[in-house]
Amino acid sequence: MDIQELKAIAADIRKDIITMIAESGSGHPGGSLSAADILTVLYFHEMKVDSNNPKWEDRDRFALSKGHAAPALYAILARKGFFPRGELLKLRKIGSMLQGHPDMRGTPGIDMSTGSLGQGFSASCGMAMAAKIDKKDYRVYTLLGDGELQEGIVWEAAMFAAHYKLDNLTAIVDHNGLQIDGANEEVLSVAPITEKFKAFGWNVIETDGHCIEDIISSIDKAKQVRGNPTAIVAKTTKGKGVSFMENEADWHGKAPKGDQKLQALKELGGEA
Amino acid sequence: MAEMIATRDAYGEALIELGNENKNVVVLDADLSKSTKTFAFGQKFPDRFINVGIAEQNLIGVAAGLSTTGKIPFASTFAIFATGRAFEIIRNSVGYPKLNVKICATHSGITVGEDGASHQAIEDISCMRTIPNMTIIVPSDSIETKAAIHAITKMDGPVYVRLGRPAVPVINDKESYEFEIGKGVTLNEGNDVTIIATGFMVSEALEAAKELETEGIKARVINIHTIKPIDKDLIIEAAKETGAIITAEEHNIVGGLGSAVAEVIGENCPVPLKRIGIRDIFAESGKPAELMKKYGLTGDDIVEAAISLIDGK
Numbered sequence: 001m002d003i004q005e006l007k008a009i010a011a012d013i014r015k016d017i018i019t020m021i022a023e024s025g026s027g028h029p030g031g032s033l034s035a036a037d038i039l040t041v042l043y044f045h046e047m048k049v050d051s052n053n054p055k056w057e058d059r060d061r062f063a064l065s066k067g068h069a070a071p072a073l074y075a076i077l078a079r080k081g082f083f084p085r086g087e088l089l090k091l092r093k094i095g096s097m098l099q100g101h102p103d104m105r106g107t108p109g110i111d112m113s114t115g116s117l118g119q120g121f122s123a124s125c126g127m128a129m130a131a132k133i134d135k136k137d138y139r140v141y142t143l144l145g146d147g148e149l150q151e152g153i154v155w156e157a158a159m160f161a162a163h164y165k166l167d168n169l170t171a172i173v174d175h176n177g178l179q180i181d182g183a184n185e186e187v188l189s190v191a192p193i194t195e196k197f198k199a200f201g202w203n204v205i206e207t208d209g210h211c212i213e214d215i216i217s218s219i220d221k222a223k224q225v226r227g228n229p230t231a232i233v234a235k236t237t238k239g240k241g242v243s244f245m246e247n248e249a250d251w252h253g254k255a256p257k258g259d260q261k262l263q264a265l266k267e268l269g270g271e272a
Numbered sequence: 273m274a275e276m277i278a279t280r281d282a283y284g285e286a287l288i289e290l291g292n293e294n295k296n297v298v299v300l301d302a303d304l305s306k307s308t309k310t311f312a313f314g315q316k317f318p319d320r321f322i323n324v325g326i327a328e329q330n331l332i333g334v335a336a337g338l339s340t341t342g343k344i345p346f347a348s349t350f351a352i353f354a355t356g357r358a359f360e361i362i363r364n365s366v367g368y369p370k371l372n373v374k375i376c377a378t379h380s381g382i383t384v385g386e387d388g389a390s391h392q393a394i395e396d397i398s399c400m401r402t403i404p405n406m407t408i409i410v411p412s413d414s415i416e417t418k419a420a421i422h423a424i425t426k427m428d429g430p431v432y433v434r435l436g437r438p439a440v441p442v443i444n445d446k447e448s449y450e451f452e453i454g455k456g457v458t459l460n461e462g463n464d465v466t467i468i469a470t471g472f473m474v475s476e477a478l479e480a481a482k483e484l485e486t487e488g489i490k491a492r493v494i495n496i497h498t499i500k501p502i503d504k505d506l507i508i509e510a511a512k513e514t515g516a517i518i519t520a521e522e523h524n525i526v527g528g529l530g531s532a533v534a535e536v537i538g539e540n541c542p543v544p545l546k547r548i549g550i551r552d553i554f555a556e557s558g559k560p561a562e563l564m565k566k567y568g569l570t571g572d573d574i575v576e577a578a579i580s581l582i583d584g585k
Contacts, residue, residue, distance in 0.1 A: 057342065104340070104369050112340060113369040116360060122330050123365055126337020126345075133298065133319060133343070153361070156330035164322075 006212045010040040014241045015268045016075035022261035024092040030251040032072040034176040034236040041215040043076045051081035054108040061127045063112040065120030066145035067101040082109035118151030125157050128169035140169045147179030149190045161229040162201025169229040170222045176238035178249045197231040209234030274441035280378040282414035284309025286421035291317045300347045302331045308348040308378045328353040329361050336365040339372045351377035351393035366430045367403040378435040381522035383560040394550045398527025400432040408499040410434040412474035415444040419451035438560045440472035456503035462490030465578045466510040469520040470496050470529045479571035511541040516581040518546045525549035546577040
């Protein structure tokens with residue numbers, strides 16, 4: 001798939017995110033929009049997965065450690081054919097397969113239930129460890145928020161992955177600089193992220209989290225590294241693509257209503 | 273005098289057996305492998321032993337991730353850290369997705385002894401009982417421990433196994449003992465009162481029954497090794513037939529076996545109940561036997577409770 005096609009998919013994913021969250025009346029648009037390009041590259045360019053066989057044992061794995069970006073992942077999985085796109089409009093509704101945060105028991109294509117921050121990262125270390133034990137060559141990816149780095153378990157897991165040389169693990173940090181209560185640097189400084197991961201024994205790559213080419217090349221570089229896990233610190237914009245959501249912490253967990261939805265979809269290029 | 277073996281020692285031996293039988297078994301520890309007895313497994317199967325260091329949250333998270341690939345992880349540390357510090361990881365990354373993680377924690381209860389209250393888990397059963405999908409097993413001796421460890425390996429789903437530090441009497445017969453998850457075991461017949469015990473308090477209950485017998489009281493003794501799902505039928509039958517129940521556990525009376533039994537009889541067949549256990553207080557440093565005496569967890573305490581219950585009938 002070429003770059004233009006990937007960009008088109010990412011644009012459609014963003015529209016799905018807005019439509020889904022507006023329909024459900026709740027959800028997390030800011031962090032879903034910031035993760036859209038990264039997830040598009042992972043699922044439409046990089047990862048070996050099979051929507052006809054979601055539990056394929058040699059598949060690459062993904063844990064959405066920032067589980068609140070579930071709408072972005074659901075939109076991706078639907079487009080990959082893991083379940084019908086019509087399910088997207090049932091997000092967060094009673095009886096739906098699409099829970100507020102990822103539920104591996106209910107949704108085909110979800111490799112780990114997440115939502116409580118830090119835990120998906122820890123579980124991804126277990127998945128990568130299993131591949132090492134079995135001498136399998138599948139890779140494991142996880143996506144964290146930058147605010148999420150404040151969780152203690154993240155650094156327990158970071159120490160673990162480096163100690164056990166989990167070079168089959170790539171952790172991507174969706175570094176949009178904002179969390180619920182405001183900027184990371186106001187709430188609790190997470191900087192310097194790159195140096196922190198380096199100090200924990202990780203290979204670190206900084207990238208533009210909205211540039212498809214850069215994301216691809218960063219993931220490719222991570223795959224070449226032997227003996228260390230790789231963290232890709234992806235600089236992103238929270239609410240990317242919707243002018244009134246961009247860089248606004250208030251849009252972390254709020255649904256667009258009526259005109260806001262229409263305005264957002266218009267900016268993203270019309271309904272998907 | 274019965275042979276004395278710690279349940280943690282039996283756990284360590286069971287793991288070696290499992291390691292030989294099932295290549296999917298992986299053992300994790302958090303820098304306590306010499307105490308939890310997972311160390312020997314690590315020596316024998318180094319490729320399937322993972323020390324996560326002093327990081328109990330990640331212990332459970334890594335175990336959860338391993339289980340999604342078909343591994344059968346046994347995660348061990350002390351009960352206080354497994355169920356306390358890592359509680360929410362167990363809840364969200366193991367219980368909610370119903371993953372096949374076996375949490376086998378040692379050093380439960382006040383018989384941890386000299387380390388004191390900070391290390392004496394008296395609320396672990398209670399914490400684990402509130403997590404949907406969780407099976408909870410508290411073996412009474414070394415024989416039951418081994419049987420339980422083999423049984424939980426064959427079932428799919430999260431399990432918490434509560435093990436102890438000190439050597440405790442072997443009360444089950446190695447040749448004839450049959451273990452079934454969720455099925456209580458009647459160890460002594462009687463119709464005057466029922467003593468329902470778990471863990472090594474089962475041996476105290478048997479001692480109490482002997483003592484009561486000398487006073488002409490026939491006490492039924494039931495070993496509830498599986499706290500969840502609990503054997504309701506056996507408990508209801510005992511309530512109906514004996515009309516008085518005593519529970520005995522080395523755990524806080526809030527939320528443990530006593531509470532679980534109270535829930536069953538309260539809804540089905542209310543009868544007088546006395547709960548022997550730690551009475552919602554933190555204990556202290558001391559020798560296990562001294563602590564058992566001071567905090568009311570001996571066979572004598574059970575005898576006293578039985579007599580007062582029967583007097584009140």
